[in-house]
Amino acid sequence: xxxxxxxxxxxxxxxxxxxxxxxxxxxxxxxxxxxxxxxxxxxxxxxxxxxxxxxxxxxxxxxxxxxxxxxxxxxxxxxxxxxxxxxxxxxxxxxxxxxxxxxxxxxxxxxxxxxxxxxxxxxxxxxxxxxxxxxxxxxxxxxxxxxxxxxxxxxxxxxxxxxxxxxxxxxxxxxxxxxxxxxxxxxxxxxxxxxxxxxxxxxxxxxxxxxxxxxxxxxxxxxxxxxxxxxxxxxxxxxxxxxxxxxxxxxxxxxxxxxxxxxxxxxxxxxxxxxxxxxxxxxxxxxxxxxxxxxxxxxxxxxxxxxxxxxxxxxxxxxxxxxxxxxxxxxxxxxxxxxxxxxxxxxxxxxxxxxxxxxxxx
Amino acid sequence: xxxxxxxxxxxxxxxxxxxxxxxxxxxxxxxxxxxxxxxxxxxxxxxxxxxxxxxxxxxxxxxxxxxxxxxxxxxxxxxxxxxxxxxxxxxxxxxxxxxxxxxxxxxxxxxxxxxxxxxxxxxxxxxxxxxxxxxxxxxxxxxxxxxxxxxxxxxxxxxxxxxxxxxxxxxxxxxxxxxxxxxxxxxxxxxxxxxxxxxxxxxxxxxxxxxxxxxxxxxxxxxxxxxxxxxxxxxxxxxxxxxxxxxxxxxxxxxxxxxxxxxxxxxxxxxxxxxxxxxxxxxxxxxxxxxxxxxxxxxxxxxxxxxxxxxxxxxxxxxxxxxxxxxxxxxxxxxxxxxxxxxxxxxxxxxxxxxxxxxxxx
Numbered sequence: 001x002x003x004x005x006x007x008x009x010x011x012x013x014x015x016x017x018x019x020x021x022x023x024x025x026x027x028x029x030x031x032x033x034x035x036x037x038x039x040x041x042x043x044x045x046x047x048x049x050x051x052x053x054x055x056x057x058x059x060x061x062x063x064x065x066x067x068x069x070x071x072x073x074x075x076x077x078x079x080x081x082x083x084x085x086x087x088x089x090x091x092x093x094x095x096x097x098x099x100x101x102x103x104x105x106x107x108x109x110x111x112x113x114x115x116x117x118x119x120x121x122x123x124x125x126x127x128x129x130x131x132x133x134x135x136x137x138x139x140x141x142x143x144x145x146x147x148x149x150x151x152x153x154x155x156x157x158x159x160x161x162x163x164x165x166x167x168x169x170x171x172x173x174x175x176x177x178x179x180x181x182x183x184x185x186x187x188x189x190x191x192x193x194x195x196x197x198x199x200x201x202x203x204x205x206x207x208x209x210x211x212x213x214x215x216x217x218x219x220x221x222x223x224x225x226x227x228x229x230x231x232x233x234x235x236x237x238x239x240x241x242x243x244x245x246x247x248x249x250x251x252x253x254x255x256x257x258x259x260x261x262x263x264x265x266x267x268x269x270x271x272x273x274x275x276x277x278x279x280x281x282x283x284x285x286x287x288x289x290x291x292x293x294x295x296x297x298x299x300x301x302x303x304x305x306x307x308x309x310x311x312x313x314x315x316x317x318x319x320x321x322x323x324x325x326x327x328x329x330x331x332x333x334x335x336x337x338x339x340x341x342x343x344x345x346x347x348x349x350x351x352x353x354x355x356x357x358x359x360x361x362x
Numbered sequence: 363x364x365x366x367x368x369x370x371x372x373x374x375x376x377x378x379x380x381x382x383x384x385x386x387x388x389x390x391x392x393x394x395x396x397x398x399x400x401x402x403x404x405x406x407x408x409x410x411x412x413x414x415x416x417x418x419x420x421x422x423x424x425x426x427x428x429x430x431x432x433x434x435x436x437x438x439x440x441x442x443x444x445x446x447x448x449x450x451x452x453x454x455x456x457x458x459x460x461x462x463x464x465x466x467x468x469x470x471x472x473x474x475x476x477x478x479x480x481x482x483x484x485x486x487x488x489x490x491x492x493x494x495x496x497x498x499x500x501x502x503x504x505x506x507x508x509x510x511x512x513x514x515x516x517x518x519x520x521x522x523x524x525x526x527x528x529x530x531x532x533x534x535x536x537x538x539x540x541x542x543x544x545x546x547x548x549x550x551x552x553x554x555x556x557x558x559x560x561x562x563x564x565x566x567x568x569x570x571x572x573x574x575x576x577x578x579x580x581x582x583x584x585x586x587x588x589x590x591x592x593x594x595x596x597x598x599x600x601x602x603x604x605x606x607x608x609x610x611x612x613x614x615x616x617x618x619x620x621x622x623x624x625x626x627x628x629x630x631x632x633x634x635x636x637x638x639x640x641x642x643x644x645x646x647x648x649x650x651x652x653x654x655x656x657x658x659x660x661x662x663x664x665x666x667x668x669x670x671x672x673x674x675x676x677x678x679x680x681x682x683x684x685x686x687x688x689x690x691x692x693x694x695x696x697x698x699x700x701x702x703x704x705x706x707x708x709x710x711x712x713x714x715x716x717x718x719x720x721x722x723x724x
Contacts (some may be wrong), residue, residue, distance in 0.1 A: 005396030009403045011550035024386045034367030036382055038564040041371045041686060074436040078601035110585055197602055202400040204436060204566045204604030223444035223472055239440035240559055242566030243374055256413055324577055
């Protein structure tokens, strides 16, 4: 092991070490151009090649067809919470939102500024510890679109598969915390968005995959920067894009490809989360907070019997180089975020420590 | 000299080499934390210290008083074109815009979506080659604010000093291409904004300096991410900020401080641009395109007698390691962007080459 520790941060999160090692020399001199990565024009040949490769690799990994645009924007998922309804919802229209956590709620709040919102389902009654069952879904008659959050970072829950809205209704997903962690059938979606800082790269880049014919039907008269059309027509270069972030994202995408693509990534993520969940299921001390059928492969939330023990656990773990395990205040306890780039060995070390801690505290 | 060439790119632009050298090891392991810069939580102690230092250094450099907020946002100046009128202009209100180039025009276009725009002055009649004289300014009676572009990257013109709107009218500036290149009296402004990618760091970060009491009076009911209030109340961390960019921006600010601050920076920029403008004034071959009283210290635009000679000049310059000299299509010819971090030696080498080229082509 190097001088680096195990980083369980929920985001910005651990990245593949190969990607960091490729980025370091590029900062000084990109491709032998004599100009550093952060300093090269977004209109120059070197950056354009990076941009094209990032788009092509995203298309290859997720099988994104030509009738979808791939955009690299700024503002994170939080700006998408606004851009989606601003572009696609009207005052008298309704959008359907599946409410499975804090991020869904924030998305709903923004949508209400532009039109009506129908909550298709909600798991708020049990502190968002589960993904609601399909038979509880109440779709509205003709929603402008249907929106869900595929993985709930805070609560450690994840949709097993995408919900199916009524025929013809564009499906929109905030996939910030599980994008490209498993195969995705893009053709089932109208729009996919994800902040990069969990599975794709550094913060400050947002990946948007959107059906071109839907963009063409967006609301008119919007501010230029808030129209998907602007970014689609200008290949994300209406204004200066976050060039350094796009370089790193491209390296991450190529790393995923080198790992065998999204299918292989999914297998690795399954294998990585399994020992941790198995241990939680067998522990008489720790307990997982998400309902087993709704568990996330990205964020594993768990608690100890008392808050004092939790605090002690986090402190001892940090000392052992297991960092960033403190859970979100709305769940409490611990959260192990184990995105694509998190090494299996780190999960094994966490389980080992949990076993020791359990023995010492029983 | 190293393996790096002279980079005259208008932005993203050349950065201090010290800053790059500090960024490279931080990517692998930030401050010995065992976690890389791109991977550390924005809520963690390491990043919070960087954020606080960036704010403090900006305040020190520009003498920013406590009644102004310092924000690090995303979306570049282009998103500010929208956020300013969205927050501060109403449908029946008027905003005053000084129209001195393409970026001013883009700002006007967005403002018109929210209210009325009064063009205070314009230099469009002579392809924006000058800054209009004060006696041509036509302020409206009670504008919501007055907006200008302090430096016009494309046309190579720059305000010598800020325009003075009627008493009580907040002054707003797009200072993207000359921010912190010279002292600025922040107290004269309601809001200052600048994309980082010219004088402050990599693309993907926008510096906003705004009077807190004005933010408190902003329009209600706006999308959360598009309210200055949101970012002010959450110290730019309502959502995940562009952490890596803020780290680099902080290093650039500290570098400016180490150079002696904004006064010293201004002197250096004067000394850097002078030989180039002096050469242009004496050349019988090349000619500057901006009116002498309006010349920018950041972007020096010039032309040769024929387009064929210009094309040849750019080609030969590139071969000599003088890169990024092609002018914007709306001016043609050449543009040397010589921001804060551009070394004087590079300007001297450019002048030497221009002399040679002139001799060879006369």
